[in-house]
Amino acid sequence: MVLAASFVEDLVRGTLQGLPPGAVYGLIAIGFVLAYKTSGVFNLAFGAQAYVSAALYFQARNEWGWSNLAAFVLAVVVVAPAIGLVLERLIFRHLPPGSSLAKLVIAIGLSVALPNLFELIVGFEPVAGRTPEGLLPNGAGVFYDPLGLYSFSRDELTALVVAVLGAAALAALFRFTAIGLQMRAVVESPRMTELNGIRADRVSAFSWALSSFFAGLAGVLIAPRFNTLSAPDFFNLVVVAIAAAAIGKLVSLPRALAGGLGLGVAIAIIDTFLPRIVERQQWLEPIQENVTPAVPFIVLFALVTLWPELRSSKEQTDPLAGVDPPPPTPAALTRSPWLTRITIVFAVCFFLVAGLVVFLRADASWLFVVTQAVILSTIYLSITVLTGFAGQISLCQGAFAAIGGFTVFQLADRFGMSVLVGAVVGACIAAAVSALLALPLVRLGRVWVAIATLAFAAFFDAVVVKLPFVGGGGTSLLQGTRVPRPVIGPWDLADDKAFLVLAVLVFAVAAYVVSAVKTGTVGRTLAALRGSEVASRSIGISPTRARVTAFAISGFLAGLGGAMLSIQQKNVNYASNFAPFAALFWLVLVVSLGARTVEGAAYAGASFSLMDRIIFQGTFIGWILRSEDRIPGVFPLSPKWRFVLFGLTTIAFAKHPEGLVENGKRNAHVRMAKLSARRDAHREPSADDAVPGEAVA
Amino acid sequence: MTAVLEARGVTKTFAGITALSSVSLEVQPGERVGLIGPNGAGKTTFFNCLLGVLAPDRGTVLLEGDDVSDLPVHVRSRRGIGRTFQRIELFGESTVREHLLIAERVRRGDGSLWRDLLGRGRPRADELEACDEVLELLGLARLADEPIEHLSLGQGRLVEVGRALMTRPKLLLLDEPSSGLDRRETADLAATLRTVQDEQGFAILLVEHDVELVSSFTERSYVLDFGSLIAEGPTHEVLASAAVREAYLGPEVDAP
Numbered sequence: 003m004v005l006a007a008s009f010v011e012d013l014v015r016g017t018l019q020g021l022p023p024g025a026v027y028g029l030i031a032i033g034f035v036l037a038y039k040t041s042g043v044f045n046l047a048f049g050a051q052a053y054v055s056a057a058l059y060f061q062a063r064n065e066w067g068w069s070n071l072a073a074f075v076l077a078v079v080v081v082a083p084a085i086g087l088v089l090e091r092l093i094f095r096h097l098p099p100g101s102s103l104a105k106l107v108i109a110i111g112l113s114v115a116l117p118n119l120f121e122l123i124v125g126f127e128p129v130a131g132r133t134p135e136g137l138l139p140n141g142a143g144v145f146y147d148p149l150g151l152y153s154f155s156r157d158e159l160t161a162l163v164v165a166v167l168g169a170a171a172l173a174a175l176f177r178f179t180a181i182g183l184q185m186r187a188v189v190e191s192p193r194m195t196e197l198n199g200i201r202a203d204r205v206s207a208f209s210w211a212l213s214s215f216f217a218g219l220a221g222v223l224i225a226p227r228f229n230t231l232s233a234p235d236f237f238n239l240v241v242v243a244i245a246a247a248a249i250g251k252l253v254s255l256p257r258a259l260a261g262g263l264g265l266g267v268a269i270a271i272i273d274t275f276l277p278r279i280v281e282r283q284q285w286l287e288p289i290q291e292n293v294t295p296a297v298p299f300i301v302l303f304a305l306v307t308l309w310p311e312l313r314s315s316k317e318q319t320d321p322l323a324g325v326d327p328p329p330p331t332p333a334a335l336t337r338s339p340w341l342t343r344i345t346i347v348f349a350v351c352f353f354l355v356a357g358l359v360v361f362l363r364a365d366a367s368w369l370f371v372v373t374q375a376v377i378l379s380t381i382y383l384s385i386t387v388l389t390g391f392a393g394q395i396s397l398c399q400g401a402f403a404a405i406g407g408f409t410v411f412q413l414a415d416r417f418g419m420s421v422l423v424g425a426v427v428g429a430c431i432a433a434a435v436s437a438l439l440a441l442p443l444v445r446l447g448r449v450w451v452a453i454a455t456l457a458f459a460a461f462f463d464a465v466v467v468k469l470p471f472v473g474g475g476g477t478s479l480l481q482g483t484r485v486p487r488p489v490i491g492p493w494d495l496a497d498d499k500a501f502l503v504l505a506v507l508v509f510a511v512a513a514y515v516v517s518a519v520k521t522g523t524v525g526r527t528l529a530a531l532r533g534s535e536v537a538s539r540s541i542g543i544s545p546t547r548a549r550v551t552a553f554a555i556s557g558f559l560a561g562l563g564g565a566m567l568s569i570q571q572k573n574v575n576y577a578s579n580f581a582p583f584a585a586l587f588w589l590v591l592v593v594s595l596g597a598r599t600v601e602g603a604a605y606a607g608a609s610f611s612l613m614d615r616i617i618f619q620g621t622f623i624g625w626i627l628r629s630e631d632r633i634p635g636v637f638p639l640s641p642k643w644r645f646v647l648f649g650l651t652t653i654a655f656a657k658h659p660e661g662l663v664e665n666g667k668r669n670a671h672v673r674m675a676k677l678s679a680r681r682d683a684h685r686e687p688s689a690d691d692a693v694p695g696e697a698v699a
Numbered sequence: 700m701t702a703v704l705e706a707r708g709v710t711k712t713f714a715g716i717t718a719l720s721s722v723s724l725e726v727q728p729g730e731r732v733g734l735i736g737p738n739g740a741g742k743t744t745f746f747n748c749l750l751g752v753l754a755p756d757r758g759t760v761l762l763e764g765d766d767v768s769d770l771p772v773h774v775r776s777r778r779g780i781g782r783t784f785q786r787i788e789l790f791g792e793s794t795v796r797e798h799l800l801i802a803e804r805v806r807r808g809d810g811s812l813w814r815d816l817l818g819r820g821r822p823r824a825d826e827l828e829a830c831d832e833v834l835e836l837l838g839l840a841r842l843a844d845e846p847i848e849h850l851s852l853g854q855g856r857l858v859e860v861g862r863a864l865m866t867r868p869k870l871l872l873l874d875e876p877s878s879g880l881d882r883r884e885t886a887d888l889a890a891t892l893r894t895v896q897d898e899q900g901f902a903i904l905l906v907e908h909d910v911e912l913v914s915s916f917t918e919r920s921y922v923l924d925f926g927s928l929i930a931e932g933p934t935h936e937v938l939a940s941a942a943v944r945e946a947y948l949g950p951e952v953d954a955p
Contacts, residue, residue, distance in 0.1 A: 515816060522820020523810025526801045533790025537859075540750070540784075541802040541866050542777040551812055 015152045016271035022158035024266020025165035026224045027298075028259035030239060031246035032169060033216030035258045037086075038247070040188055040209040043094050043105045044449055046456075047112035049240030051214055052221030053233050054120045055082045059222045060134050060231055061126050070137060074222065082218025083211035085116075090210035095203060097656050103448050104656035106395065111590050113240075115649025117233035118642040128232045134225035136160055141226060161223040168219060169259050172212075176255075185209055234583035238295075241460050244453060245302035251312055265301065269294045296464040303457040306450050307442040341671050345601060357506075361499060369498040371611045373570055376505040379607030380512045381563030382592045383600065384556040387516060389589065390597035391525055392552040393532035395452040398439075398459035400585025401466075402557045403564025405432040407574040408472050410565045411483045415474070421488045425565035429558045436557025437550050444549040459582040467576055483574035501570060508566055512559050513600045519555060528552055587645060594651035596661030605663055609648070614641040701764040703728050703779075703870045703902045709748050709758035711741075718744045719926045721758070726870060731896070731903045733917035733934055735910065737947055740923040742906045743785075746874060750782065751775050763869065777806075781868030781901075783859040785875040789847045795858055796843040799830040802865035833861050836895055853884040857891065864895065870902045877909040885909070889916050910947075914938055922946065 030048065037045045055077045062073035089112070097105055120126065135141060141157035148154075154162070176182040187195045188205045196202045221236065228235050242265065249261030273294050280290045305312055360372050381403050388396050409428030413419040419427075439458060443451050467473040474483050487496040495501045519525050527548045530538045535545055568574045578584065591609055596602020616622045620637025624630045651662060658665040704726040711719040719741045726732045736742050747753040749760055751772040759768045762778050770778070790798055803826050804810045814820055834840045837857045842850065850858065856876055863871055873892075877885040889912060896903060907913050913920060913934060920937045922930040924946040930937045937943060 518815050518818055518820060519812070522812075522815025523804055524812050524815050524820070526797070526804065527810075529793060529797075530790045530801050533793065534788040536752070537784065537788035537790065537862070539772040540776050540782045540788075541862060542773050542805045543801075544771075544773045555812070 011151060012274050013271065014149075016274040017267050018149065018152040018154070019274075020267035020270030021263065022154065022162045022266070023224070023227065023269070024263035025162045025259075026220050026262070027239075027242050027246050027266055028262025029165045029168055029216055029220040029223070030243035031250070031258035031262045032172065032255050033213040033220065034240070034243050035247050035250065035252060035255055036172075036209055036213035036216065038252055040185060040206050040213075041090070041094055042102060044102065044109060044453070045213075046106065046109040046237075046240060047089075047116060048217050048243065049236040049238070050113040050116040050233065051082065051085055051217040052224070052239060053117050053231070053236035054085065054221070055218030056134065056221035056225040056236070057117075057120065057126050057128075057231050058124065060225065061124055063135065064132075070139070074137060078215065078218040078222055082221075083215045086210040086212075086214025086217075087207055089214075090207050093653055094210075095206070101656055103393075103395070104659070106449050106452055107593055107655045108652050110395075110397075110586060111594070111649040111652025111655075113237060113649075114587050114590050115646045117236075118645040118649070122640060122642055122646065128230055132231075133229050134231050136226040137164070137222065157226045164219065164223060168216065169255075172216075172255065181205065181208060234581065237583050237586070238460060241302065241456060242298040245298040245305070245457075248302055248305045248312060265298050269297050272297060292464045292468050296461050299457045299461040299464065303454055303461065306446065306454045306457070341667060345667070349601060349604075360502070366498060368615070369502060370570075371615050373498065373502045373505050374567070374611040375607045376502070376509050377563055377566045377570060377607075378588075378610050379604045380505075380509045380566060381560055382588060382603035382606045383509075383512050383516045384558075384560035384563065385589060385592040386597055386600065386603045387519065387559065388552055388556040389593060390599070390602070391520060391528045391532075392549060393528075394448060394549070394552070395455075395589065396553075396556070397452055397456040397582065397586060397589065398462065399556070399560045399588060400580040400582055401459050401462040402432040402436055402560035403567070403585070404462070404467070404574070404576055404580035405435060405557075406561030406564030406566075407485070407568035407576070407580065408467075408474075408483070409561070410568055411474065411485050411574050412471065414486055415484070421485060421565075421569050422490070425562060425569065428565040429561035432561025432564070433554045433558035436560075437554040440550045440553035441546075443553075444546045456582070459585065463582050473574075473576060483568075483576070485568045485572055485574065487569060487572065495569075505566060505570070508562065509604075512562065513604075515555070515559070516600055516603075524548070524551055524555075587648070590652055591648050592661075593655055594648050594662055596663040598660050599664060602661050602663055609644070613644055618643060702726060702761070703730075703763060704749070704904065705761040705764075706745075706749060707759045707761070709745065709755045709760070711744055711748055711753060711755045717926050719748065719755070722923070722926070722928055723758075724921055724928070724931075726902050726904050728869070728902055729896075729900050730919065731905065731917045733913040733920035734904060734906045734923065735908060735913050735920055736923035737908065740946075741926040742908075742923055743874070744926075745923065746872065746906055749872065750780065776866060777808075779867075779869035780872060781863030781866050781870070782872040783856065783863060783874055783876060785878055787852065787855045787859065787879075789855055789858060791847065794844050794846055795839055795850070795861075796827075796830055796834065798847065798858055798862045799833060799865045800826060802862045803829050806866050830865065833864050836898065837861050837864075837891060852879045853888065856880070856888060860892065860895075864899070867899075868901050870904060871896075873903060873905045873907070875907055875909075876905070877907060877912050882911075885912055892916075910938060 030052065034045060034048050037043055037048070058081055059073045059077035062068040062076055063070060068076070093108060093112075094105065097108075121128075133142070136157035137160050138156050141160065142155055144156040145153035146156070146159060176186060184195065184200050184205045185208070187198075187200065188202050188209075195205070220239075224239065225231060243262070246261035246265050247258045249264065250257030250259075276290055276293060280287050360368065364372065381399070384399055384402065385396075388394050388399075406425065406428035409431055410421050410424035413424040413427060414421050439455070443454055446454065487494075487501065489495060493500055495504055527538070527543055530541075530543060531545055531548055539545065564580065567579060571579075574580075588606075588610075591606040592603060595605045595609065618637070618639040618641055620633035620639075623637065624633045627633070654662065654665075702725045704724075706722060706724045708721040708723055709719055710717070710721050722741075722745055724732075724734070734742055734745070744753065748755040748758075751760075751767075751770060751774075755768075759766055761767065762775065762780065765778070767775050767778060776782075790801075800822050804822075807826075810820060831840065831843070834843050837860060839854070839857055839861060842854060847855070847858065860871075876888055880888065892903070893916070903917075905913065905917055917934045919932065920930075920934040921928055922937055922943050929942050929946060930940050
């Protein structure tokens, strides 16, 4: 009896403890659902928006000395909705309906760009160990214990009360106001609503502002739970919110709130009981601390893969959806052989010159960034295969790369195996994991594949990395995950130049694989599937086989690149290299520069590691002006501009899914062709100025 | 002779509503058969059951005498069902020839990742030749290198036909090929199909509500209404029957 009583007591205590965070999760989920319902945008940037408000509140209060109320008004009431309005008006309004993949890519770009843009404008720097304060003074120090079971801190109670009030206010708005009614109508069918004389775009702008307000509110409320304000934590928050929203099938606001509360409570209860289970099951110990944060990711992955109704609700059933024009065709369709030839010649010349300069002139730090660029390009080729060829967005490439890195570390550390063999083994393991992961995903729509891979990445980050046989467990905290450099016969790769040669060779092999796949059966099959899945099946293509193959190739390349990166840095450096938020930027880079070609991946690799060094520090201007003294005073620019620049470039994805590089080249080619045609026309008036095989943008 | 296609008692209900009730149908080799019916009669549902896009609640589908009811869509395609789509389904961002090439490669079944990696994945001369033959037959030869986005709807339909032909089908299912085309384009399409069929000898099952096309193109027809077959027989007889007229036009009213 005593045992049972204490069990119930613990259960209630866990529930109480879980309510405040659960309420905030629910709040974010509500905001997320609101934006998704009214505009069809799967707003992954929601976490970034919450972060901006939380950080602005912190900055105004602590750095500028504002009162709590003034800081709250600025961060949550003014800035948060303003961001929503700007995003809706400048970006999402102009995207054609049905372009859900483009919207997702842009949202991913924004979640990279927004936090950095904010930090640059406001001059905010996340400082470790400075815990953000809540809305009320001394929020972490005053406790209330109404039931005698669990003491709520003042912050927790505030979060709970504000979240419940917010949800209630939203319900009242929907029920009792004209704009609420209009919003419900727009959700049902934007076009039908417009036919009734309501301006759907205004309603949609309002709901974006409202949803962003909820993001800001949630950000400020949840901030005291983190010991440091940092964008990646808030990005994870959005994954939790999506899990809560998925419980509500992404459309029901009350169920989203309930889902958030449920997740919060479930986490707290597991937190209460898990330590007792671990006492008996020792093997669970290393992951004990990390199982609970992973609960939402597991729930999300399970919901996406096992609950078909969730996926079928993805197409908003607008009765007038049929009148939508088909999505616009991309500007450029086929590539003329000329363009390919010019590209190859240019690339060969460029690499010869750049290679010679690097070999003869570069110092150690330049060698490091150049080698890193080459290795990252190898990793980025994995995105070329999956996103460029198969049209699938994977947000867990960082995890595959990390598998490569950790395999090398483990094999070298435990068995003294050669790191080069380890790299190949690591790539194969990554390929196998990737193929296995693909199996439940092949039937999902593209947006759901992205969400499921995001959940996997978050799970990998929270649980798998902590396992001793993966991330090294406790010992690696002290010693790091060290990886030695290999020696091949007389060739000691501890020498950075020698290692660069190896990196270039690996990249060349990877580039060959990718281009062979592109022109071969696999690439053609994937292109067909990307074009039309039903039609592909009707000519005998098995979507499962093709997609699993694409995932496996992609996983192999990512694992290989991850292993190389770890060997280069002599350490896996998981958090800075491969964490989900870091890997998010990879996708942004590759997609904005060109996901369809090997050179797009190469440019992306160069941009990641060389842009800061060459452009932002003013080195390039210095070369042009032939003197370091004449570099203008605005340099060096912050490396954060990289994230802002490429994050915002994803906006072009809606119009030019082939990426900046390819699009720029085609435009230049068309212009050249027109010029020469005009010249011909002068000589010979009947000349046709159309360029065969080239569509004009 | 074994029928190319035989459906036996195909039944499908959606949430209690019977979309198909025990529909049976047969197509002999080389035949042109029509399946007609007013909107909502269950034509598309039946079509999807034949192809395996939908799983029927009851009933079997036989292809040349073999039960294919449990096979997925792509396997049925490989067994000899080719199809076109009512709402055109082409592979964006590729040329006309590339549409046929991938179908040819899949039919041969000799492409693999390993061959790609060995540099043997590029289109081969004999594959290109096979594609060009079909393109010639359909009058698409001069469009072979055009991006698919540059084509008209009528040309797009022909590309779909060409793509289906590359799989060397024993049965070609045409899903409302006349939708979106004007009368002349429809007539051209029908003429081309007839020529190609004479040459290759596959059977055609035409799902259509354009009565004119059905009557000029098919020899035999089945009529679906509210999920049940209400008539079958030679097309001109079927179209003349009272039941069919009633299904299409409503019950006849005697003039007062």
